[in-house]
Amino acid sequence: IEEKWQGLWAERNLFRVSEDPGKPKYYLMEMFPYPSGNLHMGHVRNYSIGDVLARYRRMTGWNVLHPMGWDAFGMPAENAAIESGVHPASFTEQNIQRMIEQLKRMGFSYDWNREINTSKPEYYRWEQWLFIRMFEQGLAYRKSSEVNWCEQCQTVLANEQVVNGACWRCDEEVQPRELEQWFFRITAYAEELLEECKRMEGWPERVLTMQENWIGKSEGGMIHFPLLDRDGSIEVFTTRQDTLFGATFMSLAPEHPLALELAQGKDQEGEVRAFVERARRQDKVKRTSADYEKEGVFTGAYCRNPVTDERMPIFVANFVLMEYGSGAVMAVPAHDQRDFEFATRYGLPIRVVVLPEGVEALSSDSLEAAFEEDGILVDSDRFSGLASAVARRKITEYLEGRGLGKGTVQYRLRDWCISRQRYWGAPIPVIYCEPCGIQPVRDEDLPICLPMDVNFETKGSPLAVHPDFVNASCPRCNGPARRETDTMD
Numbered sequence: 001i002e003e004k005w006q007g008l009w010a011e012r013n014l015f016r017v018s019e020d021p022g023k024p025k026y027y028l029m030e031m032f033p034y035p036s037g038n039l040h041m042g043h044v045r046n047y048s049i050g051d052v053l054a055r056y057r058r059m060t061g062w063n064v065l066h067p068m069g070w071d072a073f074g075m076p077a078e079n080a081a082i083e084s085g086v087h088p089a090s091f092t093e094q095n096i097q098r099m100i101e102q103l104k105r106m107g108f109s110y111d112w113n114r115e116i117n118t119s120k121p122e123y124y125r126w127e128q129w130l131f132i133r134m135f136e137q138g139l140a141y142r143k144s145s146e147v148n149w150c151e152q153c154q155t156v157l158a159n160e161q162v163v164n165g166a167c168w169r170c171d172e173e174v175q176p177r178e179l180e181q182w183f184f185r186i187t188a189y190a191e192e193l194l195e196e197c198k199r200m201e202g203w204p205e206r207v208l209t210m211q212e213n214w215i216g217k218s219e220g221g222m223i224h225f226p227l228l229d230r231d232g233s234i235e236v237f238t239t240r241q242d243t244l245f246g247a248t249f250m251s252l253a254p255e256h257p258l259a260l261e262l263a264q265g266k267d268q269e270g271e272v273r274a275f276v277e278r279a280r281r282q283d284k285v286k287r288t289s290a291d292y293e294k295e296g297v298f299t300g301a302y303c304r305n306p307v308t309d310e311r312m313p314i315f316v317a318n319f320v321l322m323e324y325g326s327g328a329v330m331a332v333p334a335h336d337q338r339d340f341e342f343a344t345r346y347g348l349p350i351r352v353v354v355l356p357e358g359v360e361a362l363s364s365d366s367l368e369a370a371f372e373e374d375g376i377l378v379d380s381d382r383f384s385g386l387a388s389a390v391a392r393r394k395i396t397e398y399l400e401g402r403g404l405g406k407g408t409v410q411y412r413l414r415d416w417c418i419s420r421q422r423y424w425g426a427p428i429p430v431i432y433c434e435p436c437g438i439q440p441v442r443d444e445d446l447p448i449c450l451p452m453d454v455n456f457e458t459k460g461s462p463l464a465v466h467p468d469f470v471n472a473s474c475p476r477c478n479g480p481a482r483r484e485t486d487t488m489d
Contacts, residue, residue, distance in 0.1 A: 025062040029054045031110070032069045034076075037095035039102045051108045058109075067114035068103070070096050073124075073487075075153065078424035079169060082456050088424040089452065092119055124426035125447035127488065131429055132440045139185045142438065146255055146322070147417060149177035154460040155421045156181065158489070165283050176255065176280045181419040182428055182486060190215055190411045216412020221396045223330065223405040225250060225303040227262075228311060234258065234303055237325035237410050240335065241399075242391040244307050245380040246353035247330040250314040251296065251342070254279035255322035259299070262314060266300035272316060279318040287318050294319050294342045306404040307381070307395070317342060323414055333370065340370040353380050354388060418489040421461045423454060425487025433474035433481040442475045448483070461485055 029050050033043060054066045072092050081091035096117065103110065116123055134140040148157040152172035156179065161168045193215050197208050220239035227233055234250060252259050254276040263272035275297040279287070286292050296317035303312050312330075319338050320329050333343035333350040343350050350364040354375040362371065374388035383391045399405030419428070427448045429441040441448055451469050454462035463469050463485040474481040 025057075027054070027057045027062045027064045029064065029066045030069070031067075032071050033099070034071045034074070035092055035095040035099055036076075037098050039099060039106075044106070047103070047106070047108055054109055065114075066109060066111055067116070068110040068112065069116040070118060072096070072117050072119035073425045075155065075169060075420070075422055075424070078422055079153070081424075087452065089119065089450075092424075118426075119424070121447040121449045127426045128429040128441070128446050128448060129443065131488070132443065134184065135430070135440050139188065140182060141185060142180055142182050144178060145181050145183075145417065146176050146178050147181060148174045149179070150174055153422075156417065156419060158417070159284060162283070164286075165281055173281065179419075181417050182430075182484075182488075183415040183417050186416050187411060187413050190217065190413050193413075214413065218410050218412075220408065220410070221392070221399065221405050222326070222408045223306060223399060224403075225306060225312065225330065228302040228304055230301075234314070234328050235326045236328050236330045237408070238330060240332065240388075240392070241395045242374075242377060242380075242383075242386075242388040243332040243335045243353055244305070244330070244395055245377075245383070246332045246334050246351045247305055247312065248310075248333065248343070248349040248351055249312050249331045250303055251317040251320050251329040251331050251339070252299075252314060253320040253322040253327040254316055254318065256316075256320075256327040258314075258328075259316045262299040262301035268298055268300040272297050272299055275316060279316070282318060284321055284323075288321060290337075292319065294338060294345065296342060296346065306399065306402075313348070315342075315346075324412060325410060334364055334367060335370050335372055337370045337372060340367070351379070353378060416489075419486040420489050421464075421485075422487055423450065423456075423462050425489070427463070428484045428486050428488055430484040431472050431474060431481045432484065433477065433479060435479065436474050436476045436481075439475050439481070445475070461487075463487070 031047060031050065054064050057064045077092050078088050081088040084091065086094075118124060118127075131140055148159065148162050149155075150157055150167040150170065150172050152170045153167060157167060157174060162174050166173055194212065194217060197211050200208060218237075218239050220237055221241045223236050223238060223241070223244065224233040225236060234252075236250075238244075259276055260273060263269045275295075279295070294317065296315040299314045299316060301314045303314055304310070305312055315331075317329075319342075320327065329339075331339040331342065331348075332353075333339040333348065334352045335354055340350065342348070350367065352362045352364050352367070352371070354371065355362050355378055356371065356373065356375045359375075377383050377386050377388065377391050380391070383394055386394060396405065396407045400407070427450060429446065429448050431439045431441060433439055451463075451466055454466055456462055458465050470483050470485060472481050472483040473479065
């Protein structure tokens with residue numbers, strides 16, 4: 001926005017604008033479609049509504065900023081270009097020009113002087129500049145992580161791009177793979193995001209609930225279950241420390257690093273390996289749904305309940321996900337419905353340790369479903385007779401005093417994996433130097449541009465086999481180095 005617009009007041013929510021007579025009346029209306037090549041009825045409907053609002057504001061004396069932008073990078077454009085034998089840049093530009101023609105025929109009142117295109121170097125230069133600022137603050141980082149991998153598209157997929165275990169684009173079966181990836185540390189903003197939800201007046205309650213559940217703040221405890229016959233322990237995060245005396249077995253996610261390790265060399269190794277491979281291919285959303293069949297396999301290993309000292313068999317279970325908590329669940333079948341169904345199926349012990357208020361006894365043999373509410377503790381040693389809320393605090397203090405656990409807060413929110421092993425995206429502005437390590441590109445060397453002379457017949461990203469792109473000089477020591485070939489999601 002130009003200097004004369006300094007002090008601009010603009011509200012991105014189109015239906016909440018300032019009527020303060022002491023301030024200039026500025027109105028911002030943005031459109032940012034993916035250039036698919038043809039307008040559809042959704043475009044026509046939404047953009048007509050937006051144009052009516054923009055025109056009305058102008059007619060009533062407002063200064064209206066009404067730009068058009070193109071969200072032009074991404075795998076769909078690259079795949080379509082490869083299939084048609086056209087370079088993604090040409091394919092995208094052709095689509096944009098066709099849509100501009102259609103928009104102008106519709107008579108929409110955009111300020112075409114302010115048009116932007118995310119696939120142009122003058123735009124993605126600033127994406128790279130922002131990435132470097134985030135890298136400097138530790139908000140952009142690289143780590144090894146299990147990801148969704150599409151062999152056909154040769155790239156990582158977000159969970160939302162996996163549909164029924166297959167790639168959303170080509171329907172190839174998605175496989176888990178361990179890769180070094182770049183992440184944005186969005187978890188650093190978990191509390192801030194929750195606080196902002198409280199200030200979002202006028203938003204539908206269901207949307208706010210969805211956001212809060214996505215962030216998923218949980219206050220509970222991290223408990224250590226020592227492994228038997230070997231060193232180490234399994235860490236479990238739970239919000240129900242009051243049910244610890246009723247934990248009778250352990251459930252691990254198929255993705256948990258101990259899932260295969262615990263079964264190694266045991267009679268169960270082959271069965272566990274087959275189950276893990278099958279479960280990891282299942283849709284993760286369906287695995288956690290209430291009506292999905294609860295399946296598992298015994299690893300042949302045991303851990304110890306830290307308050308009862310009892311042996312707990314360790315299972316791998318399909319309804320446990322690595323993304324939630326620690327990827328391990330202390331199974332309390334009397335007080336968790338998923339555990340109840342699992343225990344019933346595999347003949348595992350069910351022990352009642354929380355009673356509804358006013359109820360004197362509850363037999364595990366007569367249970368038709370788990371009692372999941374708070375209540376009064378029974379058969380829980382010194383904690384019997386306490387209300388659940390009090391018992392959670394007391395049991396946490398007891399575990400902390402013995403080095404077996406601690407109170408903690410966890411979030412369902414996970415950091416955002418932005419690495420894509422594709423060509424048509426903003427290059428990640430990082431260089432790898434053997435002596436100096438990972439180095440960000442200097443600001444004065446931006447933008448790092450996509451080369452146009454690439455070979456799309458190669459398997460994987462053509463950037464990885466483009467010597468003029470890969471070979472670089474270290475910005476720190478000027479020695480020979482290698483450029484990052486992943487592009488941003």
